[in-house]
Amino acid sequence: MKIDVTKCHGSGNDFLLLDEVGKAYDFTDEDRRALTLTLCNRETGPGADGILFVLESDRCDAMMRVFNSDGSEASMCGNGLRCVGRYVCEKIGKDDIMVETLKADLHVSKEEDLYDGIPTYNVEISPVLFDLSSLPMNGHGEKLIDEKVEGLPTERAFTALAVPNPHLIAVVDRDVLSGDEQKNISEYLNGSNPICPDGVNVSYVTIMDKGAIFVRTYERGVGFTNACGTAMSASTLVTCLLGYNEKGVAVDVYNPGGKVRVVVNERTDGSYFMELIGNATYVYQATIQWDPAFPNRYDWEAKKELDEHVAYRQLEEHAASLVKEKVFL
Ligand SMILES: N[C@@H](CCC[C@H](N)C(=O)O)C(=O)O
Numbered sequence: 645m646k647i648d649v650t651k652c653h654g655s656g657n658d659f660l661l662l663d664e665v666g667k668a669y670d671f672t673d674e675d676r677r678a679l680t681l682t683l684c685n686r687e688t689g690p691g692a693d694g695i696l697f698v699l700e701s702d703r704c705d706a707m708m709r710v711f712n713s714d715g716s717e718a719s720m721c722g723n724g725l726r727c728v729g730r731y732v733c734e735k736i737g738k739d740d741i742m743v744e745t746l747k748a749d750l751h752v753s754k755e756e757d758l759y760d761g762i763p764t765y766n767v768e769i770s771p772v773l774f775d776l777s778s779l780p781m782n783g784h785g786e787k788l789i790d791e792k793v794e795g796l797p798t799e800r801a802f803t804a805l806a807v808p809n810p811h812l813i814a815v816v817d818r819d820v821l822s823g824d825e826q827k828n829i830s831e832y833l834n835g836s837n838p839i840c841p842d843g844v845n846v847s848y849v850t851i852m853d854k855g856a857i858f859v860r861t862y863e864r865g866v867g868f869t870n871a872c873g874t875a876m877s878a879s880t881l882v883t884c885l886l887g888y889n890e891k892g893v894a895v896d897v898y899n900p901g902g903k904v905r906v907v908v909n910e911r912t913d914g915s916y917f918m919e920l921i922g923n924a925t926y927v928y929q930a931t932i933q934w935d936p937a938f939p940n941r942y943d944w945e946a947k948k949e950l951d952e953h954v955a956y957r958q959l960e961e962h963a964a965s966l967v968k969e970k971v972f973l
Contacts, residue, residue, distance in 0.1 A: 645669065646945055647934055649683075650731065651690065651927040654723025656870030656901020656960070658927070660690065661727055663698040663735075665706070671697075671936075677715040678939035683932070684713035689942065690930075693866050696724045698731065704749050705741040706732040712865025719746040720809045722873020722920045726752070726765040730924035733765075747771075747808045755921055758905070759962075761955035762923045769877040770917035772807050779810035781840050790815075790886060795839050796829055803882045807918070810844045810864070811878040815886060818850045818971045821860060830862030847875040851888050852970040856896040870901025877918035880906040894921070900973075902956070903963040923959065925952045 647669065650661040660683055664671065671679070676697060684692045694712045701707040708728045710721040725743060729752030732741055739754040751768040758764045774787045781804050783794060788804040793812075802814045812833070820826075830846040833839060843864040850858045859879045861872035876897045883889040894905045904922030911917070931945040967973055 645934060645936075647679075647932045648929070649932060650929050651692065652696075652727040652731075653901070653925050653927060654726045654871065654873060654922055655876075655899050655904055657723040657872060658692050658870075659694050659696045659721075659724050659727060660684070660692045661696045661698065661731055663731070665698060665700050673717075675936050675939075676709070676711055678936065679934060680711040680713065681715045682934070682940055682942055690932075693863070693869055694718070694721065694724065696721070696728050698728055701744040703742075704744040705736060705738070707744040709746065712863070714865045716865040717746070718809055718865065720748075720769075720807065720874055722767060722769055722877055723871060723922070724873070725750065725767040726873070726920070726922060726924040728752075729765045729767055730754075730763055758903075758921065758923060759955065759959045761952075762959060763925065763952075764921060765924045766919050766921045767873070768917055769807050769874060769920050772805060772878075772881065772916040772918070774805050776804060778806040778808065779804055779840060779844060780842060781810070781812075781844070782838060790882075793839065796832070798825060798829065800825070800829075803885070804844075805878055805881070807874050807878045809874050810840065810842065811847060811875055812840070812844045813847045813849060813875070813879050813882045815849045815851065815883065815888070818858075818973075821848060821850065821971065821973060826860065826862060827868070834862070834864055845872055845875050847872070847879050849879045849883065850971050851883065852898065852966070855889060855893065856898065856966075856970075857883055857889070858898045858967055858971045858973075860900060871899035871904070873904070873920050873922070876904055877906050877920045881908050881916055881918060884908045898963050898967050898971075900967075902960050923956060925956050926950050927953060
């Protein structure tokens with residue numbers, strides 16, 4: 645069958661966006677998994693951190709399902725939601741939409757360009773859950789806020805939260821980023837282990853200035869990524885809770901793929917939601933030949949490169965020079 649895809653990225657976290665609406669693909673979940681494994685492979689396929697499937701929703705403007713590059717399904721993807729948000733907004737001619745995700749219906753709106761010529765979207769990150777059963781995470785009582793994790797070979801203090809995909813976050817000195825600690829802990833927690841049986845996204849955060857942080861994330865189902873939108877949102881919340889930043893004020897969040905902005909909001913009932921504001925950039929549009937009977941093979945049918953990366957490069961270069969100056973990376 646012929647499948648149309650759009651390669652896109654949010655802060656260099658790259659995806660293939662596949663719109664199933666009005667198409668006769670009729671994928672099963674096993675097809676989606678197999679297609680993701682084949683197409684996301686960076687050595688043998690087009691390569692991506694995951695596939696964003698756009699489906700019909702009976703209560704929102706669209707539904708998004710996200711498959712990580714290892715074929716597992718994620719409950720949420722912040723950078724991916726900006727790309728899907730842009731795609732759906734442009735498709736139906738609106739600037740403000742609701743998107744159904746696995747665990748929540750989320751608001752997406754078009755924003756003023758973060759940098760000249762960079763399509764920018766604001767996505768809601770919600771719900772925010774601190775009870776460890778929602779990650780799930782075992783053996784630490786009900787919550788873990790800036791505390792050592794028993795069973796890990798480090799004294800490092802972490803905060804655990806689900807937004808609603810699971811995150812473990814540590815605020816660290818910048819020299820910690822040059823060692824292997826984050827990699828070793830992340831690989832352990834994303835293999836078979838008693839602490840986080842379903843795996844977890846692990847972020848190390850460095851304070852650059854008041855209102856500016858750097859976040860590096862090891863993503864569950866993917867590995868180290870240029871950026872993880874839910875992780876940057878959760879990390880900003882953690883820096884507010886620990887007194888480094890303020891709620892209600894935009895924080896610049898730098899990452900290995902660029903920069904976004906996050907605003908942490910507290911509702912009157914004490915619950916939180918974040919606004920994740922950043923680019924939704926298209927790289928190419930393509931048609932791919934794929935047969936579910938031979939899931940490991942694919943062929944390019946057509947491919948059209950786009951030039952949005954030219955504008956994005958300015959943001960990337962600006963972010964990289966600041967990160968070099970403040971974080972030494
Ligand atoms: N890159 C994403 C998160 C994708 C899901 C994650 N790997 C998981 O399994 O929870 C983002 O931008 O939020």
